[in-house]
Amino acid sequence: MTGKPLALNKIHRMDAIEGLKRIPDASVDLIVTDPPYNIASKNRSTMQSGKIVSTMQAWGAWDHFHPFDYDILIMSVISQCYRILKPGGALYMFTAREQNGFFIRQAVARGFVYRNQLTMVKKNPLPSFSKSNWRSGFETSMYLTVGKPKTFNFVSQAECKNVFAYANSHRQTKHPTEKPLDLIKLIVRVSSNENDLVVDPFMGSGTTAVACKALGRTFLGFELEPEYIKMANERLKGGGRNGRKRKNQ
Numbered sequence: 001m002t003g004k005p006l007a008l009n010k011i012h013r014m015d016a017i018e019g020l021k022r023i024p025d026a027s028v029d030l031i032v033t034d035p036p037y038n039i040a041s042k043n044r045s046t047m048q049s050g051k052i053v054s055t056m057q058a059w060g061a062w063d064h065f066h067p068f069d070y071d072i073l074i075m076s077v078i079s080q081c082y083r084i085l086k087p088g089g090a091l092y093m094f095t096a097r098e099q100n101g102f103f104i105r106q107a108v109a110r111g112f113v114y115r116n117q118l119t120m121v122k123k124n125p126l127p128s129f130s131k132s133n134w135r136s137g138f139e140t141s142m143y144l145t146v147g148k149p150k151t152f153n154f155v156s157q158a159e160c161k162n163v164f165a166y167a168n169s170h171r172q173t174k175h176p177t178e179k180p181l182d183l184i185k186l187i188v189r190v191s192s193n194e195n196d197l198v199v200d201p202f203m204g205s206g207t208t209a210v211a212c213k214a215l216g217r218t219f220l221g222f223e224l225e226p227e228y229i230k231m232a233n234e235r236l237k238g239g240g241r242n243g244r245k246r247k248n249q
């Protein structure tokens with residue numbers, strides 16, 4: 001750990017690695033994070049505000065790295081997460097499907113126990129614009145712990161299934177990759193207890209922070225883009241809505 005301790009219940013405008021280095025060893029109960037996937041491209045399409053645009057236009061430069069730089073970033077994040085988690089603490093990290101197995105092996109090599117993968121099935125995936133490949137209908141998160149998990153609040157057989165269905169209408173902000181709040185809340189509820197410290201080094205629109213606030217957990221997070229921090233702070237102030245109504249809650 002380097003530097004002064006950081007204020008809690010705050011999203012700091014800071015690089016993820018620089019922020020993680022400021023957190024003391026074995027001090028965190030849970031990490032839930034959704035880093036860049038490194039899939040932004042001029043040749044891949046997505047939908048934004050009803051228009052077909054390239055994923056590079058939609059997600060911007062923050063999701064575009066040389067593959068070697070990307071591996072170094074994620075492996076550094078995994079190493080820092082292992083250092084800051086308490087014994088029995090858990091890391092949930094979303095990654096692109098094609099990267100998942102590689103990063104799980106890297107995490108296990110650094111000492112993590114691989115426990116499961118969560119799959120988020122999209123009820124209404126985007127159509128295939130080129131009709132030259134399968135539609136993208138799911139995303140995954142790895143679930144890893146430091147030794148035996150110290151917290152696993154089994155909610156119910158139905159909710160603790162590793163497949164989670166969601167509709168795209170979950171969005172509360174204009175962040176292009178906002179995660180479904182219901183799923184993040186479920187992870188936080190299952191793998192932490194009230195007042196526990198939960199870290200998200202890539203906060204985006206603040207979904208992890210909003211889940212923690214709603215469930216009485218302490219949060220700490222990092223994000224580079226001021227406009228996303230603003231969105232997150234508005235959600236935190238307004239109880240998580242940021243002016244958009246949810247259809248599925």
Ligand SMILES: C[S@@+](CC[C@H](N)C(=O)[O-])C[C@H]1O[C@@H](n2cnc3c(N)ncnc32)[C@H](O)[C@@H]1O
Binds near residue numbers: 015016177201
């Ligand atoms: C996939 S998004 C996270 C979305 C978030 N889960 C949500 O629900 O809104 C990844 C975020 O990481 C931020 N980011 C990219 N590189 C970063 C870095 N080095 N340090 C901190 N944040 C970074 C991006 O600006 C982006 O908002």
